[in-house]
C-alpha cells in the first residue's frame with residue numbers, strides 16, 4: 001500500500017521538477033521492506049515499507065515516540081532490525097547474499113555499504129578533543145584514505161559553505177549550539193554520502209540559533225544532489241524543503257505525499273489532529 | 287611439593303581460625319579511629335583559624351603520601367623511646383586508623399561540600415544554633431552520598447591489615463608465617479589467608495552494593 | 507639536639523635505597539599500566555568468556571591483599587618449584603596488584619564516554635578499531651589521568667612492603683640501619699618518611715593539576 005503511494009509521490013515530484021536526469025534513475029537509493037524493530041516487548045516499527053529515490057528529500061513528521069529516530073538509526077546501522085530488509089543502492093544493508101541466501105551481515109559488509117549514508121544527530125556528537133578542522137578531516141583521511149591536503153581542502157570548502165571558516169582552529173566546546181550543528185553537518189558532508197539523515201537537527205538548539213542551521217540545510221537541499229531524510233518537528237521547514245512528507249505514527253507510515261497536499265488536505269484523522277497542533281501560517285517566518 | 291589437605295585442614299585451618307578475630311577487630315577498631323580522627327581533620331581544615339586549617343592540610347598531605355608501613359614502624363619503634371610503649375595491636379590500629387583518617391577526612395569534606403548552599407541558608411534563616419545546624423541539617427545530608435565510599439574504605443583497610451604482621455602482631459598473615467617457618471610449609475597457610483581475604487572482601491563489596499541499592503530505593 | 511652530620515649520614519645511607527624504591531616504582535608502574543589496559547579491555551570484550559576471565563582475575567588480585575600476594579610469591583612459589591629473583595617478585599606483585607585496580611580505571615573511563623561519540627564514529631564509517639583509537643581512547647585517557655596519578659602514589663607507598671621480603675629499598679635500609687643505632691630511631695624513620703614525601707608530593711600535585719585541567723570542560 002505505501003509502496004504504491006511512494007510511487008505516486010515520486011511521479012508527482014518528477015512532474016514538478018524540470019530536471020529529467022532523475023527519471024532515468026528509477027531505482028530507489030534506499031528501500032525498506034517489511035522492516036520491524038522491537039525493544040524487548042515494545043514493538044517500535046511495524047513492517048515498514050519505505051523508499052527513498054536518489055536526490056529525493058523526504059521529511060518525516062510524527063508524534064514523539066512514534067519511531068522516527070529508530071527508522072533512521074536502522075539505516076545508519078546504529079540499530080539492528082528485528083526483521084525485514086533494507087537495501088542501499090541495490091545492496092542489502094543488514095544482510096549478505098551468500099549462494100542465493102540472505103545471511104546476517106558482518107562488520108566488513110556493513111563498512112562497505114554504510115559509506116553511502118551520512119547522519120546529523122540531534123546532539124551534534126562532535127569530537128570534543130579535536131579542533132573543528134580535525135573533526136572534518138579525520139574520517140576523510142582515515143576512512144576514505146584522502147591525503148591530508150585533499151581532506152583539508154575539502155573540509156575548508158565545506159566550512160565555507162556553512163559559514164564557519166574562522167572557527168577551523170577552535171574546539172567544539174567554544175562554539176554555540178547552532179555553530180556546532182553546522183560543523184556536524186559539514187562533517188557529514190565531507191564524506192560525500194548519497195543519503196543524508198537528519199534527526200531533529202534543531203531540537204537541541206536555542207531558539208535564536210535554529211534559523212542558521214535550517215538555512216544551511218535548505219541550501220544543501222537546494223543543490224539537490226543527495227537524497228535526504230529529514231526528521232523534524234518544524235512543519236514549515238518540512239513544507240519548504242521537502243519533495244515528500246511522510247507522517248509516521250505508531251510504528252508505520254500513516255500517510256505520505258507532497259507537502260502541498262499533505263499539509264493542505266490531510267486525509268487521516270490522526271494527521272489532521274497532529275497538524276492542528278502546529279500553526280503553520282505563523283511559522284512561516286522561519 | 288604437593289598440596290597437603292590433611293595438614294591444611296587439621297593444622298593450618300584451626301590455627302588460622304584462632305587469630306581471625308584479631309584481623310577483624312583490628313580492622314574495625316582502626317576504622318573507628320579513622321572515622322573519628324577523619325572528622326576532626328575535616329573540621330580542622332574548615333576552621334576559620336588559619337594555623338589550624340593549614341596544619342590540618344599539611345598533616346593530611348604528609349600522611350596520605352607516605353607509606354602506612356613506615357608510619358607503623360614510626361609509632362611502634364619511636365614512641366617507646368619517649369616512654370610511650372604500645373602493644374602491637376594498639377600501635378597497629380592507631381597507625382592504620384590515622385593513615386586512613388586522612389582519606390576519610392577528604393570524603394567527609396566532599397560530602398559536606400555536596401550539601402547545597404540553600405540548605406545552609408535555610409538553617410540560618412530558621413535560626414538553628416551551629417550544633418543544631420550540623421546535627422539536624424548538614425551532617426545527615428552530607429553522610430548519605432558518601433556511604434558507598436566509606437564502605438569501600440572499610441574493605442581497603444581490611445585488606446591492609448596484613449601489614450600489621452610487620453610490627454609483630456600475630457594476625458592472619460603473621461600466623462601463616464609462623465606456621466610456615468615451623469613446618470617449612472608456606473604454600474597452604476599463605477594460600478588459605480589469601481582465599482580468606484578474597485572471600486571476605488569480595489563478599490563485603492557485594493553486600494555494600496546491595497545496601498547501596500536499598501538506600502537508593504528508599505531515597506525516592 | 508642531633509648533630510647535623512648524623513642527619514647527613516642517615517640521608518647518605520638511605521639514598522641507594524631511594525634509588526631502589528624509585529626503580530621499583532617505575533618498573534611496576536609500567537607493568538601495571540600495561541595490565542590496566544589488558545584487564546580493562548578484557549572486561550569490555552564482546553566475548554563473554556574473556557569478560558568473565560578478566561573480571562575473575564581482577565577481583566582475585568584486588569581481593570587477596572598485596573602483602574599476601576607478595577609473601578605467596580616469595581615464600582610459597584619456590585616450594586612449588588619456581589624460584590624467581592626477589593626483585594622480580596616485587597615488581598610482579600606490585601604490577602599485578604595495581605594493574606588490577608588500574609583496569610577498573612580504564613574500564614570506567616571508556617564507559618564514561620557518551621554513546622553518541624561511538625555513533626558519530628559509525629556514521630563516519632570508521633571501523634571499530636578506528637573508533638577506539640581515534641575517538642574513545644583519546645577522550646577516555648584524559649579521564650584516566652587523575653586516577654592513574656592517585657594509583658601511582660598508592661604504588662609508591664606500596665613499594666615499602668618489599669622491604670619485608672628483603673629487597674633493599676629505602677624502608678629496608680632504614681630498618682637495618684636502626685638495628686645498629688636505636689638511639690636514632692626517630693631521625694631514621696623521620697627522614698625516611700620525609701624522603702617518601704619528597705617523591706610522592708610532586709606526584710600528588712601533578713595529579714591534582716590533571717584533575718583540574720581535564721575535569722572541567724575541554725578546550
Ligand SMILES: Nc1ncnc2c1ncn2[C@@H]1O[C@H](COP(=O)(O)OP(=O)(O)OP(=O)(O)O)[C@@H](O)[C@H]1O
Nearest residue numbers: 039042044062063064065066067068069070071200
Ligand atoms: N535503545 C532503546 N531501547 C529501548 N527502547 C527504545 C530504544 N530506542 C528507542 N526506544 C523506544 O522506541 C520508541 C520510539 O523511539 P524513537 O526514538 O524512534 O521515537 P521518535 O519518533 O524519534 O520520537 P521523538 O520525536 O521523541 O524523537 C520509544 O517508545 C522509545 O522509548
Ligand SMILES: [Mg+2]
Nearest residue numbers: 068069070200
Ligand atoms: Mg527522535
